[in-house]
Amino acid sequence: MIEIKMHNEDRIHMILHFSTNIISFGILNGYSILGNEELLILNSWLQEFLYNLSDTIKAFSILLLTDLCIGFHLPHGWELMIGLVYKDFGFAHNDQIISGLVSTFPVILDTILKYLIFCYLNRVSPSLIVIYHSMND
Secondary structure (H helix, E strand, C coil), X not given: CHHHHHHHHHHHXXXXXXXHHHHHHHHHHXXXXXXXXXXXXXXXXXXXXXXXXXXXXXXXXXXXXXXXXHCCCCHHHHHHHHHHHHHHCCCCCCHHHHHHHHHHHHHXXXXXXXXXXXXXXXXXXXXXXHHHHHHHC
């Protein structure tokens, strides 16, 4: 009887966590759609700041941020972060799934991010790509 009660409580917590995440996502989307004017001001300020930086500093910043955020040398950090997100959605802790995500998610994220950076840099500043590649090697 106690086991069934605990199982039901776990399910209730999972549903509450999931519904909280959906509500938060809805609020964030609503703010991004309705608060467009504030986002445009922030975007213009950020673009002006980034365009005023030299190409070398831009390339260095890109490498530093990608290595800090997606660095493959942080498996414990990835385990912790993925485990927290996994738990936040209300799923039970599963070491095999978390290990699988830790071994694949950073690689996929790094590939996508570098592709997007390459496409963006190709449009903005071709000289920045040369600096980026020379710093990356």
